Structure formats: C-alpha cells, structure tokens
Amino acid sequence: MEIEILPQIIIPIIKILFIAHLLIIGVMAMIWSERRVSGWIQDRLGPNRVGPQGLLQPIADGIKFLFKEDIIPNHVDKPLYVLAPAMLLVPAMIAVAVVPFGDTITIADNVIPLQIADINIGILYILAITSLGVYGVVIGAWASNNKYSLLGGLRSSAQMISYELTLGLAIIGVLMLSESLSLRTIAKEQGANPWEWNFLIHLPAFLAFTTAMFAETNRLPFDLAEAEQELVAGYHTEYSSMKFAIFFMAEYMNMIVGSAVVVTLFLGGWHFFGLESIGGPFWSGVISFAIFFVKTGIFLFVFIWVRWTLPRFRYDQLMNFGWKFLLPVALTSIVVTGTLWIATNGSRLWIGIGNLVAAFIVVAIVAGIMAVDNNSKSAVQSAPDAPPLRGLDAIE
Amino acid sequence: MTAEHVLFFVFGAVSLIGAISVISFRHPIYSALSLIVTFFAQAGLFVLLGAHFVAAVQVIVYAGAIMVLFLFVIMLLNLGTLSAKSALKGKLKGLAVVLGVLLAIQGVYIAMTAGTNTALESAQASTEAVTTYKIGELLFSKYLLPFEVTSLILLAALIGVIVLVKRENQTEN
Numbered sequence: 001m002e003i004e005i006l007p008q009i010i011i012p013i014i015k016i017l018f019i020a021h022l023l024i025i026g027v028m029a030m031i032w033s034e035r036r037v038s039g040w041i042q043d044r045l046g047p048n049r050v051g052p053q054g055l056l057q058p059i060a061d062g063i064k065f066l067f068k069e070d071i072i073p074n075h076v077d078k079p080l081y082v083l084a085p086a087m088l089l090v091p092a093m094i095a096v097a098v099v100p101f102g103d104t105i106t107i108a109d110n111v112i113p114l115q116i117a118d119i120n121i122g123i124l125y126i127l128a129i130t131s132l133g134v135y136g137v138v139i140g141a142w143a144s145n146n147k148y149s150l151l152g153g154l155r156s157s158a159q160m161i162s163y164e165l166t167l168g169l170a171i172i173g174v175l176m177l178s179e180s181l182s183l184r185t186i187a188k189e190q191g192a193n194p195w196e197w198n199f200l201i202h203l204p205a206f207l208a209f210t211t212a213m214f215a216e217t218n219r220l221p222f223d224l225a226e227a228e229q230e231l232v233a234g235y236h237t238e239y240s241s242m243k244f245a246i247f248f249m250a251e252y253m254n255m256i257v258g259s260a261v262v263v264t265l266f267l268g269g270w271h272f273f274g275l276e277s278i279g280g281p282f283w284s285g286v287i288s289f290a291i292f293f294v295k296t297g298i299f300l301f302v303f304i305w306v307r308w309t310l311p312r313f314r315y316d317q318l319m320n321f322g323w324k325f326l327l328p329v330a331l332t333s334i335v336v337t338g339t340l341w342i343a344t345n346g347s348r349l350w351i352g353i354g355n356l357v358a359a360f361i362v363v364a365i366v367a368g369i370m371a372v373d374n375n376s377k378s379a380v381q382s383a384p385d386a387p388p389l390r391g392l393d394a395i396e
Numbered sequence: 397m398t399a400e401h402v403l404f405f406v407f408g409a410v411s412l413i414g415a416i417s418v419i420s421f422r423h424p425i426y427s428a429l430s431l432i433v434t435f436f437a438q439a440g441l442f443v444l445l446g447a448h449f450v451a452a453v454q455v456i457v458y459a460g461a462i463m464v465l466f467l468f469v470i471m472l473l474n475l476g477t478l479s480a481k482s483a484l485k486g487k488l489k490g491l492a493v494v495l496g497v498l499l500a501i502q503g504v505y506i507a508m509t510a511g512t513n514t515a516l517e518s519a520q521a522s523t524e525a526v527t528t529y530k531i532g533e534l535l536f537s538k539y540l541l542p543f544e545v546t547s548l549i550l551l552a553a554l555i556g557v558i559v560l561v562k563r564e565n566q567t568e569n
Contacts, residue, residue, distance in 0.1 A: 080425070121528060124452035128439075131459045135432070138466060142425060157463055164460065181449075181528055 007110060015116050019096055027252040028058035034304050041308040065245040073144075073238055080143035085239070085246035088136025092253035095129040098122040099260045100184040101292050102270050105285025114289055115184060122183035123175070126261055127168055130216065133254065134160040137218070137225060137235050140247070144238035152234030155315065156218060156225035162322040163215040163222075169330035170209035173202045173337035173355070174265055177348070183261075187269025192277075197268035201352040204359030205333040206266045208326045213262065215322070217254040219303060221310040224318060259299040260292075267295055324366050332358045404444055411437035424469040432462050449528045 032047075032055060039046025048054040072078060102114030119125060134157060141153020175181060177198070178189040190197045199206040215222040226234030236247045263269060270288035272295075277284055313321065336358040337351055344350040414434030421427045435458040442451035535543050 077425075080429075119448055121448045121452050124449065124456065128452045128455035128459065131456060132432075134463065135429075135459075138463070139425075139429070142466075154467065157467060161460065161463065168456075 011110070011112055012116065015112075015114075016097075019101070019116060020093065023093060023096060023253055023256060024249075026256045027249050028062075030252045030255065030300060031058045031061065031248075033301070034307075037301070037304045038308050041305070062245065065242050068241040070241040070243065075145045076238060077143040077145060080139050081238075082243075084136050084140030084143055085243045085250070086136070087139060088133055088250040089246050089253070091129045091133040091136075092250045092257060095126055095257045096260065098125050098183055099257065099264060100187050100269060101260065102285055102289035104281075105289075106281035111281075112285075113184070114285060118182060118184045121181045123171060123181050123186070123261075123265070126183075126257075127164075130254070130257070131160070131164055133250070136247075136250070140239070141235035144235070146238050148231045148233075149235050149237045152225040152227075152231045152237075156235060159215055159218075159222065159224065159318065159322075162319060163212040163326070166208050166212040166322065166326040166330045167216060169327070169334060170202075170205040170212065171265060173205050173333045173351075174198050176334075176337055176341060177201065177346075177351070183264050187264045187271075190268045190271060192268075192271045192274040194268065194273075196348070197266065197271070199266040201348050202266070202333060202337070202355055203352065204329045204355050206262075208330045208333075209266070210262060211326060212322075213258045214303075214306065215318075217258055217303075218251060219255065220307040221313050222318065223312060224315060227312060255300060255303050256296070259296045259303065262299055263292060263295045267299070320370075324370065325363060328362045328366060329359050332362045400444055404441070407437045407440035407444065410434075411441065425466070428462055428465050428469060431465075432459065435459075435462075449531055 035057070036046040036048075036054065046054065047057040050056040050060045072081065097116040098119055100113070100115040100118070104111050104113050106112070137156045138153040141149040141151075141156070144150070174186060178186045180186060180189070186198075194200075214220075218225050223234075225231075226236065231237070236244055239247060270292040272291045275287060275291065279287060333355050336354045340347070340351045340354045411434050414430045414437060417430035418427045418434065421430060435454060439451040439454045442448075442454060
C-alpha cells in the first residue's frame with residue numbers, strides 16, 4: 001500500500017489539530033456564554049470584568065485551576081481516582097472525529113472533505129464512544145470512596161442505561177430514510193431547505209433524541225448525578241484543581257459534540273437554503289463550515305436556555321419519563337416510519353404526519369394509563385382500612 | 397511489516413494483557429475495568445478485519461453490559477479485595493485445571509491447523525468491506541432462525557427479570 005504524504009498524512013493532521021483546538025476554544029466560549037447567558041436570563045450582569053465583556057474569564061478560571069493545589073485525599077483509590085477524569089474527557093474528544101462539519105473544500109486542486117474520518121458506521125461510532133463516557137463518572141464516584149460521590153455515580157449510571165436506549169432507537173427512523181449510517185451521507189441526504197430536514201419528518205424522534213441527549217450529558221433538568229442540594233457536588237465532590245476542571249471541560253465537550261450530532265442528524269448539517277453552494281469550490285466549503293458552526297452554536301444556546309428554565313426532575317420522574325414516554329415514542333417512530341415508507345413509497349410528507357399522529361396517540365395512551373394507575377393508588381391510600389403510618393407511634 | 401501488522405500486535409497484546417488482568421486483579425472493580433480494555437482492544441481487531449459494524453456493536457453492547465456488572469459489584473459484593481485462597485477452593489480448583497488444559501489443547505490445535513496464512517491476511521481476503529447492508533441481509537435471510545431465537549431468549553430473560561422484581565415488591569407490601 002502506497003502512502004501519499006499530503007492527502008493521507010499532512011491534511012488529516014491539520015484537520016485533527018484544527019478540530020481539537022476548536023473544541024477546546026469552544027469549551028471556553030461555552031463557559032463564558034453559560035455564565036453570561038444565565039446572568040441575562042436572571043436579569044443580572046454575570047462576569048464582565050476580565051477582558052472586554054468578560055471574555056477572558058475562562059482563561060482566568062483556567063489559570064486559577066492550574067495553580068490550585070492538587071489534593072488527592074488519603075481515603076481514595078488512587079489509580080482509578082487519577083484515571084477517572086481522563087476516562088470522561090477522552091471519549092468526549094474522540095467522538096467528534098466522525099462529525100462532518102462542512103461540505104468539501106478545494107484548496108490547490110485537493111478536494112478535502114471537512115471531516116476527520118468518514119467511516120460507514122459513523123453514528124454507531126458516536127453511540128459507542130459516548131457510552132464509554134459514563135465510566136469516567138462511575139469510576140470517579142467509586143474511587144472517591146465517598147457516599148455522596150457514589151450516590152451521584154449510581155444515579156448517573158442508571159440514567160445512562162435508561163436514556164441510551166432512547167438515544168439509539170430514536171435515530172433509526174433517520175437511518176431508514178437516508179439508508180446509511182455514515183454521518184456525511186445522512187447530512188447530504190437532507191435537502192437545502194429547512195422543511196426537507198429530518199427534524200420535521202421525525203419530529204417525535206427528534207424531541208426524544210434531544211431529551212435523551214440532555215440526560216446523557218448530565219445537564220439540567222437531568223443533572224441528578226450532581227444535585228447540589230442532595231449530594232454536595234455528586235461524583236466530583238472529592239476532586240479539586242485541574243482534575244475537577246477536566247470533569248467540567250468534559251461536560252461542555254459532550255454538549256458540543258451532542259449539538260453537532262443533532263445538527264448533522266436532524267437539522268440539515270451544513271445546508272441552509274442553498275447558501276452553502278454559492279461561491280467557488282473554496283468559498284462554498286468555508287460557507288458550509290460557517291453554517292454548521294452557527295447551527296451548532298444556536299443549539300448550544302438552547303442547552304443553556306433549558307438549564308435556566310426548567311427545574312431538576314425528581315428521580316422517579318426521571319425514570320418514568322425515560323421508560324414510559326421517551327422509549328415508546330422512539331419505538332413507535334421506528335414502526336411508523338418503516339410502515340409508511342413501504343406503504344407510501346417513501347413520501348416524506350406522509351411519514352412526517354404519520355410520526356406526529358402516532359406519537360400523540362402513544363403519549364395519550366401512556367398518560368391515560370398513568371392517570372388510571374394514580375387514581376387507584378390514591379384510592380388505596382385514602383381507604384379507611386389502610387394500615388396506619390408507622391412513625392413515632394410505633395416507637396412509643 | 398505494514399501499519400496493519402503493527403496495529404494487530406498492539407491490539408492483540410492489549411487484549412491479552414487485559415484478559416490476564418481480569419483474572420489476576422484481586423479487586424472485582426479492577427477486573428471489570430480490565431474486561432472493558434479487553435473488549436475495546438478486540439473491537440480494534442475487528443476494525444483491522446474491516447468489520448466496522450461488529451466493532452461498534454461490540455463496544456456498544458459490552459460497554460452497557462459491563463456497566464451493569466459494575467453496579468452489581470458495587471451494590472451486592474461489598475467485599476473489598478478478594479483473597480486468592482477463598483476464590484479457588486477444593487473441587488473448583490481441579491475443575492479449573494481440567495478446563496485450562498482443554499483450552500490449551502484447543503489453542504494448540506487451532507494454531508497447528510491454521511496453515512501458513514496468518515489469520516489477518518486470510519480474514520482480510522474473505523471479508524472485503526463487510527458493510528452493514530450485507531450483515532443486515534444475512535441476518536434476515538440465511539441466519540433468520542438463529543436471529544429470531546436469540547431475540548426470543550432475550551425476551552424471556554426480560555420477562556423473567558420483571559417477574560422476579562415484581563414478586564419481591566408484593567411480599568414487601
């Protein structure tokens with residue numbers, strides 16, 4: 001096998017360096033915008049002292065973290081305690097390798113696809129790699145040898161097992177229509193105009209996938225793993241200095257990767273009203289990258305917006321929501337999409353309508369069953385022959 | 397030595413080291429972690445064979461499965477470190493030796509009959525681009541019966557778990 005130096009070694013290295021640095025800068029931008037946007041939503045200013053508009057605040061934070069004393073408590077399991085932050089950060093960083101962040105760009109007759117690796121199972125790779133991330137949380141929680149940490153880790157693992165199913169099932173409808181697992185093909189199959197994008201055709205699956213992704217990234221309203229009021233800081237209670245900062249960075253990196261995946265799967269990738277195909281082979285590449293960048297940014301804003309809008313779920317609400325609403329909706333979308341694809345010869349319109357109607361029916365049925373269930377439960381509780389509550393009476 | 401050969405030996409060594417650590421670590425958490433390393437390295441081997449789909453599925457399935465193993469260790473086996481003596485007692489030791497010898501014979505037999513082609517080369521020749529499409533086609537035609545039987549077994553396990561958990565709840569009330 002002959003290796004050509006330029007296309008096979010130098011260009012991939014440039015792409016990898018570019019994306020890795022973009023991710024880290026993205027994390028800094030996210031930390032700044034999270035704090036500023038939360039300030040805006042809560043009608044206060046947020047950090048605005050370091051640099052113009054407080055833009056250098058993340059760098060100041062980073063320097064602070066670096067110079068803090070790195071404390072490793074005596075009671076921890078040292079090898080795993082040190083390993084855990086890396087186990088969370090590395091999957092977050094390498095998952096981005098298959099995300100297509102633009103169409104092709106032509107520089108000096110080299111046609112370069114704007115993507116690190118276009119493998120034919122792209123979306124499965126993303127699912128596989130991101131499912132490894134939770135090990136960092138659980139290992140860190142267990143190695144900390146702290147009850148609050150462990151509880152946070154257990155919650156996080158239960159959440160992952162429940163919501164990962166939805167995450168995987170919700171995309172199957174999309175895969176069926178684009179007949180490919182490659183993220184580049186999926187993005188390409190969606191047309192230039194917003195009404196041709198997957199989020200309208202698969203609206204219920206899109207909502208289920210997005211919700212599951214919030215849960216997978218441990219973001220509010222699903223951040224039970226680090227619920228401050230109950231668990232101090234959850235799984236990273238015992239971590240300080242740069243190790244804590246790495247947990248923090250990994251969370252934001254997961255959000256960025258998650259947003260990029262949603263944009264690719266459901267929001268048309270780099271398409272926007274055909275804007276991506278104007279200009280020459282060079283400028284169309286730049287414009288398509290810019291479109292993808294802006295879309296991901298808008299979705300990241302939604303992440304922050306949701307965080308400061310919704311309160312945290314209770315644990316039973318979390319489980320009920322995941323298993324009784326999201327999972328049936330995702331499963332229905334598979335059946336409906338498959339059936340209508342055969343029945344209507346692949347008409348996107350009918351599949352979109354069918355998905356929506358079916359999701360409404362499923363949610364109505366589940367809500368009905370739960371309402372009946374609750375009624376019968378409260379009837380039992382209020383019945384006069386119910387056993388009395390045993391509290392202080394029993395002790396006396 | 398091509399890049400594939402180097403990677404093959406790297407992944408092979410990692411998966412062997414991982415497999416040995418699974419049984420030699422005293423602590424079950426470390427064993428479970430080594431198991432992930434092993435499966436991950438095996439996924440790498442699958443990628444070298446051109447079976448990307450199998451590699452991804454391997455990681456997805458086993459990452460979730462070992463997570464459950466982890467929880468099992470944390471929740472149920474609150475035992476700190478295992479002492480090697482308590483783990484292998486009496487008859488179990490004899491059985492382990494017999495099974496080990498059998499496995500060694502199997503390994504030698506496979507190595508003898510494999511021929512001159514290295515496993516990597518022969519596999520690469522036969523599995524040019526195993527696409528998801530092809531796997532799907534085979535699963536729903538040639539291997540339809542085993543596929544359906546597997547799904548039934550999984551369904552039975554699912555129902556079994558639900559029944560067991562439900563019964564426990566009712567006795568509590």
